[in-house]
Amino acid sequence: MTTAFLPGVLTGLALIVAIGAQNAFVLRQGIRRQHLGVVVAICIASDVVLIALGTAGIGFLIERTPWLLDIFRWAGVLYLVGFAVLSFKSALKPQTLEAAQEGGGSLRTAVLTTLALTWLNPHVYLDTVLMLGNLANQHGDHRWIFAAGAMTGSVIWFSALGWGARALSHVLNTPLTWRIVDVGVGLVMLFIAVKLAFMPGV
Structure with missing residues (x-):
């Protein structure tokens, strides 16, 4: 059992730990102490749904509908660029933790942004x-154990990232830090948008 579960945990962590748009947003919400539980x-x-779909063999549909990924890609590019612009605008306004919380987005905005x-x-x-999904199915009868490991990796990572950032929020409570956070998030969003825009066809 552990021969499938542990590789699942490690593989799941390896795929999600890299800094990306989703991780940058979780980090931002953690530091701002805004709607963190819902976002995480x-x-x-x-991740649980996507891993389950892959393990169930739904991946072949994605391989046969590259046009669908293109729709997601360009919608994602537009959303990321817009988010980056808002982050840069926020960086122009010096603020503290309290100001960031008061001027933060609504729960609805946080939910929609996380989903997007x-x-x-x-x-x-x-x-x-x-x-x-392919790696899970290589484990045969133990594929769902591997999938459970990957799901556990997701739980570990997002919980640690979000609440770790929240725990450090008071230490980082300076206008300069908030500017750095907003600029950093904006740059990450732009970087991911460029990567998506020039991603080779799938």
């Missing part, structure tokens, strides 16, 4: 559904 829950639930950054990213389908 959506990220974990989304997760489900409009075609890399999510390539990595989580196709790659993890």
